[in-house]
Amino acid sequence: IIPLILMWWRSLLLLSVLLVHSSVLSCLIGTQRQCDVARFVPGHNMVGKGFDIVTLQRKRAHVIDVKTYLNPRETCILCSNPLQNHAYQKLPSSVVDWSASSQCSKNMNSYLTPYKLHVLSIFHQSGLEIEKVLFDNFDVGGTGSNAYKFASQQIEEDRYTFSTHSVTCNHYKFILSPTPPLSVEFKKQLDILPSHYNYSTENEYRKLIQTYGTHYFRLVDLGGRLRRLISSRSCLSTLNGLTSPEVTKCTKQQIFTQPYDSATNFSSGLHRYHSEVSGGDGWLGEFSISKSHSTAHMNWLKSLIQYPEVVSFSLRPLYQLVPNKLQQAGVKTAIEQYLEDTSVKKSPQEPDCEGSTLNMSYNCCPMHASRGNLSVTIVRGWNLYGDVIGKTDGWVDAKVKKTKTLWNLMSTPFIWLLFCSQLCQDWNAEFDLGKVDTSLALKIEVWDEDPKYDDLLIECMKYLIPGTQTFTCKSALGNVEVKYTLTCDPHLTGEKCSLYKPTP
Structure with missing residues (x-):
């Protein structure tokens, strides 16, 4: 293993070792005048939007009303934001709990197949009925995400193992009401939605899903995240004397293996990357091994307080918000059909050649060229x-x-x-x-x-x-x-x- 001097995220982690700011929140009941003048807490509009578990992306349309802040008594909740000079900011009426604290952390994982790149546990509490035979043979959910598409393209060309390296900063936590009020636009869509789901109405239901997603947020953490997906050529790594566990160990220690191939001089190299940045002022996560980007990193970290994005969440299925029981059943069926339609046949398991053939490693890759x-x-x-x-x-x-x-x-x-x-x-x-x-x-x-x-x-x-x-x-x-x-x-x-x- 040839260390390259710790990669870009080491410098980011050094910069993101921020003092964990946690203070007792001071909230009060504001008058209508006070509420009208006060700003909303940062990121309040994010929590009311729908979420698509196929693309793993937040939708632009709101399903929950996060614009209303006055209750029937013409008052609202104002909370002091310790991350913005303790300014008092208002909460939407649909939010029942809110807190502000800053903490950044890193996370590293390795996977053998593209599907393991996202968390399946969301299905365990999603309230959806997906047949076990479908889960056993197909990847369900997440198959439209950029990370899944990137990884799937890689395994069509060669054998890869994958790892994700992320830095996540949490600043704000929202908990929504168990029975949140619906947004005006979502109500209008439900008013024109057919009451029954069948062959003739499935397009209308699919359009609803395309606009509002499959789920909504119940609990949301806002902040920022920089995630890098690394794909490593399994057999080329083996030819260079690196096993998958060794590659994972090196990356966990923040030491990169050589990016070039010294065994066969393969021009495309050992690794490929896909980066995703959430939140902040639009920084794309660009880096250079030889050049420090500490200023860009620090500016991005600071901007997360004002421009946070969803970084973690707890989901509920969209159909649970639909008040009409017939429509509710139709939306539930439409979501389940959407997941089945976008499922992808599972990738083959990694082969095992332990002790079977000369020059073959445990993963059925050659240990030596020529x-x-x-x-x-x-x-x-x-x-x-x-x-x-x-x-x-x-x-x-x-x-x-x-x-x-x-x-x-x-x-x-x-x-x-x-x-x-x-x-x-x-x-x-x-x-x-x-x-x-x-x-x-x-x-x-x-x-x-x-x-x-x-x-x-x-x-x-x-x-x-x-x-x-x-x-x-x-x-x-x-x-x-x-x-x-x-x-x-x-x-x-x-x-x-x-x-x-x-x-x-």
């Missing part, structure tokens, strides 16, 4: 000149990887070979040499075996290339025809099986 399986056929020999009296005792010596293997092929009468060179029978002796180092040459030797001294008749060297090839070794003492088949190990290609081949 490796392959070799089989050799000694097709025939002719005009073999050996013993002057008697017979020529032909045998072949093949050497690969400094290992000598003797094959006693056949004994042929000298006279017959001398005069019948075109009529000799084919030898066609096949030999499986198994795993070989493809950077070395195959050496063929043909000998005449004698009681006292063996005579070398033919000697030649041949560098191998993948596929099935035939060549002839010639000398003044005879000829031998050789055929071989070289198959590169998985994920290897090139003239000597020395190049990396991306393979899903």
